Amino acid sequence: MAMNRRTRRHLQRQGEMTADGTPAGRRERRQAPAASPTTERAGPAQFVGEVRSELKKVIWPTRSELVNYSIVVFITIVILTAMIAGFDWILGEAVLRLFDVN
Template sequence: MAMNRRTRRHLQRQGEMTADGAPASRRERRQPASASPTTERSGPAQFVGEVRSELKKVIWPTRAEIVNYSIVVFITIVILTAIIAGLDWILGEGVLRLFDVN
């Protein structure tokens, strides 16, 4: 296999080639997590307990933040609705004039 100096050095750094250019012995590859033996399943009570403990770690937004976010979303919806309605009206009028329906 012909390779340049840069490729050879890269393979040596990765441990796939020895200093003399011979292929390094293959290391054992770890099995993917899905191929590992299955562990015992937890019960519903343990699952709910773990979910509650994870939810305690969540940083919940304050009431003021929720109000601010809601206002921003409402204003954005109003603006986008106005833009779409305006474009619909303009394009509708254009098509009607194009076909001389008015």
């Protein structure tokens, strides 16, 4: 296999090729350490307590922000639905005229 100097040096740095250009022997891969079985699971009461403490950290929107966001989402849905329906109708009419079904 012909390879340039850069590739040969790269393979040597990775340990896949010796200095004289012959392939290096295969290295054995190390196994990842297994998860320690000493970790205990949290009980239901501790879980609920942690969930409540995390929910207290959340910055909840005010009523006016929630109303504004809801209106924006609703208007966006209406506009996108109208666009998709319009494209569907236009393409449907184009296909019907193309095949002279009308």
